[in-house]
Amino acid sequence: MKDKQKNLLGFEKPLAELYEKLDELKKVSSAGEMDMSEEVKMMEKRIENMRRDLSVKLSPIQIVQIARHIQRPTTLDYVALLLTDFIELHGDRNFGDDPALVTGIAKLDGQSVIVMGHQKGKTTKENIARNFGMANPEGYRKALRIMRIAERYNKPIISFIDTPGAYPGIGAEERGQAEAIAKNLREMAELTVPFISIVTGEGGSGGALGIGMGNKVLMLEFSIYSVISPEGCASILFRNAARANEAAMAMKITAKDLLELGVIDEIIKEPVGGAHNNPEQAATYIKSAIIKNLKPLLALSHRELIADRYNKFRKMGIFEEQ
Amino acid sequence: MSIHNWFKRKKAQQETAYVRERLDIPGNLWVKCYKCNQAIFTKDLEDNLKVCPKCSYHFKLTAAERIIQITDPNSFKEINQKIVSKDFLNFTDSKSYAQRIEKSILKSNLYDAIVTGLAKISNLPVALGIMDFSFMGGSMGSVVGEKIARLIELALEKKAPVIIFSSSGGARMQEGIMSLMQMAKTSAALGRLRENSLPYISVMTDPTTGGTSASFAMLGDVNMAEPDALIGFAGPRVIEQTIRQKLPPGFQRSEYVQEHGMIDVVCDRRQLRENLSKFLRWFDER
Ligand SMILES: [Zn+2]
Numbered sequence: 001m002k003d004k005q006k007n008l009l010g011f012e013k014p015l016a017e018l019y020e021k022l023d024e025l026k027k028v029s030s031a032g033e034m035d036m037s038e039e040v041k042m043m044e045k046r047i048e049n050m051r052r053d054l055s056v057k058l059s060p061i062q063i064v065q066i067a068r069h070i071q072r073p074t075t076l077d078y079v080a081l082l083l084t085d086f087i088e089l090h091g092d093r094n095f096g097d098d099p100a101l102v103t104g105i106a107k108l109d110g111q112s113v114i115v116m117g118h119q120k121g122k123t124t125k126e127n128i129a130r131n132f133g134m135a136n137p138e139g140y141r142k143a144l145r146i147m148r149i150a151e152r153y154n155k156p157i158i159s160f161i162d163t164p165g166a167y168p169g170i171g172a173e174e175r176g177q178a179e180a181i182a183k184n185l186r187e188m189a190e191l192t193v194p195f196i197s198i199v200t201g202e203g204g205s206g207g208a209l210g211i212g213m214g215n216k217v218l219m220l221e222f223s224i225y226s227v228i229s230p231e232g233c234a235s236i237l238f239r240n241a242a243r244a245n246e247a248a249m250a251m252k253i254t255a256k257d258l259l260e261l262g263v264i265d266e267i268i269k270e271p272v273g274g275a276h277n278n279p280e281q282a283a284t285y286i287k288s289a290i291i292k293n294l295k296p297l298l299a300l301s302h303r304e305l306i307a308d309r310y311n312k313f314r315k316m317g318i319f320e321e322q
Numbered sequence: 323m324s325i326h327n328w329f330k331r332k333k334a335q336q337e338t339a340y341v342r343e344r345l346d347i348p349g350n351l352w353v354k355c356y357k358c359n360q361a362i363f364t365k366d367l368e369d370n371l372k373v374c375p376k377c378s379y380h381f382k383l384t385a386a387e388r389i390i391q392i393t394d395p396n397s398f399k400e401i402n403q404k405i406v407s408k409d410f411l412n413f414t415d416s417k418s419y420a421q422r423i424e425k426s427i428l429k430s431n432l433y434d435a436i437v438t439g440l441a442k443i444s445n446l447p448v449a450l451g452i453m454d455f456s457f458m459g460g461s462m463g464s465v466v467g468e469k470i471a472r473l474i475e476l477a478l479e480k481k482a483p484v485i486i487f488s489s490s491g492g493a494r495m496q497e498g499i500m501s502l503m504q505m506a507k508t509s510a511a512l513g514r515l516r517e518n519s520l521p522y523i524s525v526m527t528d529p530t531t532g533g534t535s536a537s538f539a540m541l542g543d544v545n546m547a548e549p550d551a552l553i554g555f556a557g558p559r560v561i562e563q564t565i566r567q568k569l570p571p572g573f574q575r576s577e578y579v580q581e582h583g584m585i586d587v588v589c590d591r592r593q594l595r596e597n598l599s600k601f602l603r604w605f606d607e608r
Pocket of ligand 1 (some may be wrong): 355356357358359360374375376377378379
């Protein structure tokens, strides 16, 4: 319980009190003085209800906080929970291996698949090792290399998106961050295999799109997807990073907004309060969404898959023609 | 307002004034070069393709100026001119996006940040796209993405090579995620061009960054750049803030980017037309 309290977000603070009461009840109960199991159950119900209430009226910036929650399940968590026979594949064969973007082979209900995703950490130490999920060019080039394997052996691709953005560093620039992402975009459009992308946390701009051109693009309920972080947008357009709140609202970055805009195909439900409250359940939801979306794609020819993807992205854009 | 914010705002205002000044040089007999600070006769500058005769600093060009410099006289036929951006998110910062669009159209005499069309260079047909920085910093929104995609599709139909001049700070934030999706759209279209073995020459001019560099601008069969142009993924300020150290001299400039393997030819504007012709002739030979 202590953990749960520690991980509460600012707007979830009302829950802290309830958790404390729950702790007390449990203590009394376990001391054997009185049977409190009814009360414990009731308190748990109250917590559940409050969580549900809280998650119904979440503002975009609150969703941003859940999307970035330090305990939010990562790509490797989901790989472990919903795939089997996973072997991680390392390296771009040119420069190095990027721990911020993991790739590998795995099975999904017996079906061989290629899986890839940005990898964040859950502690500061892990996050430093993973560069906070911000990939370098070699990460994107590794992803492309692995996509080519998928294509050669005719296996579907699943990508998990969770990154603040591609890494803005000297080395990243020198090794061609822009070129690496651009090339992935062009090549993903031409993949001859079914491709499903799922935004699981932060869909940070080009760094997200760099592995995100699926035939179907799905989003977890409390994930975000945007062209720039709310803070970045606020500091450039509002000249004040503290106005991230407004920027988050203005840019339309939640799963619901993106579904309305036609940029994503489906929202995957999350456990009450967010995936971190029940990663196993979140994984079940994701798994069934993948299976459901993969099925019709598996019936398409190579040519049809390419056409499907091209048309999907070709249609994107809102403008007026005079 | 904190001193820090005040300073940032002040700096931003200076920057926009700077950009505006160096884009149009209306009626003034003299111009001061932004690099060497020397006074140049406006006419001399224009005769020299807006390259400083003293230090070779390349002033920014409007799309119209570029067309005159690059294409055969009267050969440029604009396509899809009147596609106009829409404020579909009702996005408002200090002004609404709708107002920004309107103002930019009036100020720049353009419908959006790119002009596309069919033209001839040394009598060879090309599908040509030219971004114009004076329209909202050359940012890529739905219109830029759509015009590029249509240009490429037309090139496929006409079996013409594509040349795109970039000059863009990246994605247009006022269109949110839709501006990001233009990266996918333009790159996918270039994939088709490539599948059909039609050439694409990308010419990067100052600046080519963000979503523009991370999509169509970097995907040329041949990547060219004007000298000393800012070319990169992340902006230098963002990088400095992230890594908290000074950037190396020349970082993200054309020559530096070429040294790091991303650009084939850094080409002085005064040789650009001739070099493009050479490429087109090379590709054209069957
Ligand atoms: Zn000069």
